[in-house]
Amino acid sequence: MVLNRMNEVIEDFYKLFYETEDLALKQGIKCLTHTELHVIEAIDTDSLTMNELSERLGITMGTATVAVTKLAEKGFILRERSDLDRRKVFVSLSKKGNEALGYHNNYHNMIISSITKSIDPKDMETFLNVFEAILKNLRNKIEYFKPDSITEFPKNSIVNIVEIKGTPIIKDFFKGKGIDVYSTLKITKNNLRVVTVELEDGSTFEINSLDAKNLIAVKKEV
Structure with a gap:
């Protein structure tokens, strides 16, 4: 019952928050989408490579490139090649981009202040403490959802295989040993030379x- 209520509250909050953000965009920066605004927010005052930006946003390099290209065309982002490595492109906010960021930050401060002003400070403190604890648990939980090579898991980790990379020969080799997608393995030894499962x-x-x-896995909860 409590979990259902919590799910409903979180879903309603995000839905309403993004609705108000959408209204603010239409009134202020009409040419930006939510995605583009979040790219601007992610760059902030930094100068980032495309790889750093995609990692910060949790999106693919291709998706980040499309968003950056559109923002550059609209004049919100500057792109500059590295003097040391011409393959690297750094992105930063233009004057127009910084103005959009300032507008967005001011909106967030205004809306948060508005929706919490009638709540007792002690209740807000309790809420923040609980929410911070939930966020901490969520950050820890993310580790279980991040796929990685089994070479990156320490000894005694229990993992589920989610992907087998390589050629069909490699995949058949592992399958012949009883290792396939969805297999559960325990890492009993892991060093620079071998991994024993x-x-x-x-x-x-x-x-x-x-x-x-070639064995890509996620950590299994025990």
Whole structure:
């Protein structure tokens, strides 16, 4: 019952918050989409490579490139190639981009102040403490959802295989050893040379580190 109510409250909050943000955009910066505004917010006062920007936003490089191209065409973003490595492109906010960022930040401050002014400060303090605890738990939980090579998991980790990279021969090789997508493995040894895993049937298998990098997994909750 409490979980259902919490889900409803969170969903309603995000829905209403983005509705008000959309209204603010239409009144202030009509030429920007939510996505473009969040790109501006992510860059802030920094000068970032495209890789850094995509990581900060949690999106693919391709998606970030499309957004940056549109923002550059609209005059909100500046792009500059590195003098040391011409393959690298740094993005930063133009004067117009900084004005949009300032407008967005002022809007956030205004709306938060407006919707919380009637709430008792003690209740706000309690709410913030609880919400910060939830955020901390969520950050920790993200680690379980991040796929990575099994070479990156420490000894005694229990993982679920979500992808097997490489050629069909490599995939068939692992399948022949009882390792396939959705297999659960326990890392019993992990060093620079080999990774030893224990399969669900209790058998163990030693894999050289180069081959082990083809096994992409997420940490399993225990």
